Amino acid sequence: MYSIVKYKHLISNQDADTQKRYGMIEKLSNGFTTENTTALALDKLLTEQIELETESEVLVEEPAIKKVSRSKSKNGSDDVEMAFTNLFEALKQHTIPALNVNNDSLRDAIAETLKRVKIRLSDLDEDLQKRVSSSPVLIKYDFPKTKTAPFKKPEIADFQRVVDDVMLGNNVFLVGGAGTGKTYLAENLIAKMALGRQYITINCSQWTAPVEIIGGQTMDGFTEGKLIEAWSKGYVLILDELPKIDPNTAGLLNDALAKTKVSGAIIFNARKESFPKHEDFACIATGNIYPDKESITYGANNKQDLSLLDRFSGSVYFISKNPVIERDILHNDMVWSICDKIRSVIDELKYEAQLSLRFMQNARDAYNLEMLRIKDKGKDGVQANDGKTLKSAVDSYISTFTEVQQKNIKDKIRYNELFGHYEYRDFPTSKMVF
C-alpha cells in the first residue's frame, strides 16, 4: 500500500525535508498500517522523488565505472589494473540491486582497495581525468514536464523570462496600465499556450473573501478554495488585480506563495485538511500598480504587506502599451492610429485617464459593424448612423472627461474633420490617419 517503506533504509541519508515528509507519512498512516488519503498522496510523491534520485545516480555513474575498469592503466602496472577491477566489483556488489546502495560498506570497500595500491590521476581514463580535474558544480533542476503545441512567440519583451520564471517555480507579478494585456498574457499566453496548463483565476477586489481562497461553508455546503484547487491539481493560479485585495485577506496567500518552489509542500484549507503541492502549481499575479504604496491614479488598489510582495521579488515585470501587438490584434491601422492619437493627446495634456487595448477593440468592432451595415444598406433594418459606430465609441470615450478637457482633446485630434460627417468611412483601413 505504501511504497516508500521499501526505501526506509535510504531515508536517514536524505535531507531534512525528505525525512520530515517520511515522518509525516508514517504518522498519518499509523506506521504504514491505515489508508490515509494525504499519506498516500505524499507517499507517491516521495517515492517518485527517491526513485528519480537513485535512478539518476546509477544512470550517471555506471558507464563511468565500466570505463575505468576497462581502461588500460598508462604505466601498465598489473596492480593498478587489479585495483580497478576490484573497485568495479566492489561498486557492483554494493549498488546492486541498484536502489539498495549501502554507503558505509561501499566506502569501506573502496578504502580497503586503495590501501593496497595507489591510483594516480594519470592512471584514469582521459574522460574521467577531465571530470575529476574540472570538478563540475552539480546543479539539479526540478522542472515539471512541459509539453505544448508550438505557437508564435508573442512580441512581448519579457515573454520568455516570465515563462522561465513560472517554470522555475517563482511567483510572477505583471504590472501595467489598464488594458495593456496582462490578464490575457497570464491566462492565455503563459498558462495555456506556453506551459499547456490549466489556470484558475481569482478576480481580486476588496470584497474577495477567504472562502474563495482557502474554501469554506457556502449555501451549497463546503466549497473548496481556488488556491487549494490550483495547489493540489497543478493549475496556474492567476491572482488578477492582486493589489485590489484587502491586505488582511491577502495574508492567506502568504504561506502557500512562500512554498511554490518546494516540492510536495503542504498547505491547509479552511477545514484544516492538508494538501500536498502538485508539481505543476504556479502563480501569476497582475495589477495596475506595484502596491508598495497607495496609488492616486488607481484608487481601488491597496498598499499590500511587504511580506506578500516579497513572494514576488525578482519576478516583477512591467508591461507597457505595445503598438506592435495592438496593430496585430486590431488589423485596422486607421482605427489604431486614431486611438493612439487620442492616447498620446491625453498623455500630453497630463489627464489622468487610460486608453486601453480593450477600448481599441471596442472601437474597431464598432467600425466593422457600421461598415457592414453601410455595405448591406441597412438590411437588418438599422441605419448605420443609428447603431454603434466608430464615432459613437470615440464620443462615449471622450464623454468621460470634463467639458474643457473634451474640447482640448477634440481640437488636438481634429475631431470635426474626422468625425463631423463620418469622414473616416472613406479612409482605407490599411493607412494611418495620424
Ligand SMILES: Nc1ncnc2c1ncn2[C@@H]1O[C@H](COP(=O)(O)OP(=O)(O)OP(=O)(O)O)[C@@H](O)[C@H]1O
Ligand atoms: N496578445 C493578445 N492577443 C489577442 N488579444 C489580446 C492580447 N493581449 C490582450 N488582448 C485583448 O486585449 C484586451 C485587454 O487585455 P487584458 O484584459 O488582458 O488587459 P489587462 O492589462 O488585464 O487590463 P486590466 O488592467 O484592465 O485588467 C482584452 O480584450 C484581451 O482579450
Ligand SMILES: [Mg+2]
Ligand atoms: Mg486584467
